[in-house]
Amino acid sequence: MADSKSAGIRYAPEDPSLPKPWRGLVDGKTGYIYYWNPETKVTQYQKPSCSQIKPDSPNNSVSESLCSSVQVQQSSQVLNQEIAANDDDDKNGRGSGGRPKFDPGEKNDQVCNRIGDRKEADQPNIPHDSGGSREGRSSDRVEVLPAVRSGPSAESYRRQHEITVTGDNVPPPFTSFQAIGLPSEILREVLKAGFSHPTPIQAQSWSIAFQSRDIVAIAKTGSGKTLGYLLPAFRHLMRCRNNPQLGPTVLVLSPTRELATQIQDEAVKFGGSSKISSTCLYGGAPKGPQLRDLDRGTHIVVATPGRLNDILQMGRVNLGQISYMVLDEADRMLDMGFEPQIRKIVKEIPARRQTLMYTATWPKEVRKIAADLLVKPVQVNIGNVDELVANKSITQHVEIISSMEKQRRVEQIVRSQEPGSKIIIFCSTKRMCDQLSRNLSHQFGAAAIHGDKNQSERDHVLNQFRTGKSPILVATDVAARGLDVKDIRVVVNYDFPTGIEDYVHRIGRTGRAGSTGVAHTFFNDQDAKHASDLIKILEGANQRVPDEIRDMASRGGFGNSRSRWGSGRGYDSGYGGRDGVARGSERESQDRYCMLLFK
Structure with missing residues (x-):
């Protein structure tokens, strides 16, 4: 049974209807029942309902089983949680949850793709053993991290913070930074910055972004949207492990150089301890230093559309590895006439990508480009979207x-x-x-x-x-x-x-x-x-x-x-x-x- 580190978590009574090897877990503090697959180290809130899963499959998971139920396949993507690592993980140079510390030069064997590619090595919350073997890891030692459950508590949180969501199987929001399974070094920077809990746009968009789904997020300025897309970007990088010298993996487009440099500052502040590199490209400054940064290799490019197009035409940046793209202040970029540049940039990016669009308003021009660039996005609204509103603070x-x-x-x-x-x-x-x-x-x-x-x-x-x-x-x-x-x-x-x-x-x-x-x-x-x-x-x-x-x-x-x-x-x-x-x-x-x- 679980040791003192996971006190309050116990196995639920045997349930014959649960497919093997799933087990039920009970949170002693809340009484909530979770479901855990000891082979894939995945926890979820929804009960697995497939009756046909190969018991001898070494990579047994709902998304790779004989189960053809779309509902179960989607439920396997809901809020994957960290499994506690050995007590000496940090001493061995691992991050939280036993994940090895991010090596920016390491190339993952798995191809970093969009929704649906859910191999075990790509799961953001599954710890990777340095020896490649799971032997010796106790299956009793399970830590279920706190999060808002789907159901009344999630709906209550959304009502309280004026969050409305549109889309299929939208996961519940996170209400604590600890719940999202960040590496310890990034979590340390977040807490050091003085943030006590996620903002509403962060809480809801994180749980969606961690499922590799496209998002349209509509929220007023000052709502915390920058961390809303940067923290999922960091997790995405740790899954992909692309070689930064072959090109960036994450692209953030911004309407102004002021905003671009601010995003860059946040990326360095929160990602620097994990050796995540970023480069800022904007006009009004010499191209030389920016080109040298690209030549050295970078994981993240933050850019204004005009300068990025200039550098693309020079053949000095390769966007072929981009699998996570953000359009920040999309309404402002369209107001400034950047739509042609944005569309040129998108032609250089693989179609198989995750795209997140953040905007303060939702006019028809923004809706049109969202329909063209995003695939089945979940829309997250904070406050009234149909009317322009001012911050009540x-x-x-x-x-x-x-x-x-x-x-x-x-x-x-x-x-x-x-x-x-x-x-x-x-x-x-x-x-x-x-x-x-x-x-x-x-x-x-x-x-x-x-x-x-x-x-x-x-x-x-x-x-x-x-x-x-x-x-x-x-x-x-x-x-x-x-x-x-x-x-x-x-x-x-x-x-x-x-x-x-x-x-x-x-x-x-x-x-x-x-x-x-x-x-x-x-x-x-x-x-x-x-x-x-x-x-x-x-x-x-x-x-x-x-x-x-x-x-x-x-x-x-x-x-x-x-x-x-x-x-x-x-x-x-x-x-x-x-x-x-x-x-x-x-x-x-x-x-x-x-x-x-x-x-």
Whole structure:
């Protein structure tokens, strides 16, 4: 029977209906019954129902047996769990669960394929014995790691976190990092980073990704999606063991170089201890260092579509080993016109792959490319997908204020914050961005970022902002999405953006990863056409709507018809004054996405 390490786990009474060699296990703490195959070291929640399994098969598993039941074949893929290794596994250089530590140069004999190729050596949770033999391993020593069961508890978790899933046989979410069977070195980095439990998008997408299934994940910014696809990517690499000098195995496409470098940082942070190498390819920087990284060999490539296409045309990267592809911020990539580049890249990647798409919105353009690139994906939605919604952790203040009063008001907001608080101020134009940054830098320490900055200048500004040396970042929409800086307390919309989607993504720079935040938005008659959409966002997040905004919406999106220069009062500001300074010439020079610089 199980020793002290697996206390609370015992064999269930004999069940004649169980096919050999499956055994029932009872979790003494919860009373849940699990099913364990001692030959394949697979545990699952659903009871195996096939009556014909060869008892003498050395690689006996549901997916390789005589059983033709599709239901049983799929159930064998549900939440494979780690079997406890010998007490001295770590002393012998193994990772958690007895898995040998990842050797990046080792080539697996098995071909790393999509769903359905479930050979024992490819199972992500099965420990590999260094001697190639299972003799001497006690079959009594079973550890069933905690996870949410399918059934009421899983449904309760989904309701609590506003998770909806669409697809066949969707596995229950994981609610702890320990439950997913990560190697100890990666788990150590995750816990060291201060994460106590998975975010909802991580909890649900991990259990699906570990089954090698395609995913469309729709969640607001700041939801933890980067780890949502990186941790399954690490596990995928450990199964495949491809030679990195023959090309990468994992590809992550990102719309902007800022987001790409942030993903790269996370990949290095959490995968470095396992000797997982990654390379970041983006425009606006010399190709030489990036090409040298590729020549040295890499497991993961994080890239913007334009730069990756350039390097593909040079013949300097081989995507023939890619079997795990991620499209991050797919809606933004399509907004920026990257669809042709994405499709060119996909033509260079094997069709047999796992594809994960992450997006904040779900317009028809994103649905179309998802239908073309993904195979029977499971769709995971966090919150309401049909409507654009703002993070409810952000307190939104909208102020009716004239253009002449904006700078004085923004100085008031900055002074009201604790010293050193990180603040992002969004302007519509590069000219206003530079001007406001100069005006604020003398008193508060501000820096500007926009499309006219070269890569080294942008990197310097972002580093100054992250470290707090310049706690105020004045930016155009170039930083509205993808920028992930911790502890941003306040966002100020100095100019209202050209669309409500950009408004949601701008304010989404604060209130991330479970934190709260504040957004101040300056609004005037020139922005009246956005009044109705803004009301929907405010009401959807349970925020107060100023009466002036409702008046603008009731007039059909027009400002004060009596006098363009009429006065208005500021919400939460106590300001009044004239409004409506035209910004048409500034709008014409707006660099909303800086598409060329993001190549």
